[in-house]
Amino acid sequence: MFQNVVFSIGRLIDSIYFPAGTCTLINKSNLLVTAAHVVNGSNENLFIRLNTNYKSGYQDTTVQQSQLVPVKIEAIDPFRDICVLSLxxxxxxxxxxxxGTADIVNPGEEVVVVGFPHSNLGRIVLTQQTCEVGAKILLSSKNIKSKHLVLNIQARPGQSGGPVIRTLDGALIGILIGPYVPTLKGGIRLGDIDPQTLHQTTHAVSAGYIERMIS
Structure with a gap:
């Protein structure tokens, strides 16, 4: 269902594709959205990977060749971690x-999250998950408050920038950002894992901020 809508996004370095996150084609000509931290402010060697490995409904993970399409950053909202791209x-x-917008959902409502969990480890599999909205919160960046959703799911690297879709009407209501972890001093890391992120919730910024970026 989402194979022509949600794509892996990353960089092509020395002819090797390195996935960085997830992006979504919206209902505006050639425009996609993702999280700003996924692209890190740079257009250099930035591509999306088309989902051309589908066979009879299965994703053939043995297919080594992939079709890449270059994309360009059109707008970034650094306070809300949203990026608009063009094909x-x-x-x-x-x-x-x-x-849509986070305004139209309530805690307890079912939503769908689509993306590429663990694509940083080379597992580029378009994955659909269902969860509930756990809470609606306001977060602040540089004293600018923004609307976010807390989702009852543990997102993994590679899902950043993916769409949060309301089950009731199929509207794009949020862009997945990652685990909500307030900044704490004295934190530790176990290998490449921050223990503070090992909880069963994640958060997404409201898609309501996208409209003003593309108008």
Whole structure:
């Protein structure tokens, strides 16, 4: 269902594709959205990976070749960690995924999260998960408050930038950011893992901020 809407995004370095996160084609010509931290402010060697390995409904993980399409940063909201991208070259495309906002959901409602968990380890499998909205919160960056959703799911690296879709009407209501962990001093790391992120919730910024970035 989402194979022509949600894509892995990353960089091509020495002819090797390194996934960085997830992005979504919206209902505006050639525009995609992701989390700003996924692209890190740079267009250099930035590509999306098309989901061309589907066979009879299965993703063939033995397929080594992948089709990459270059993308370009069009707008970034650094306070809310949102990035709008455009597809480069080729014909005009868009999805039927309508833009919504976190305002229209309530705690306890079911949502769908789509992305590529653990793609940082080379596991590029488009994965759909269902969870509930646990809470609606305001977070502040540089004294600017933003609307976020706390989701009852543990997101993993590679899912950042992925869409949060309301089950009731199929609207894009949020962009997955990652675990909500207030900054604490004296934290430790176990290998490459921050123990503070090992909890069963994550958060997403409201998709309601996207409209003003593309208008």
């Amino acid at each position: 480069q070259g080729g014909q005009s495309v868009q999805s039927n995924l309508k833009l």
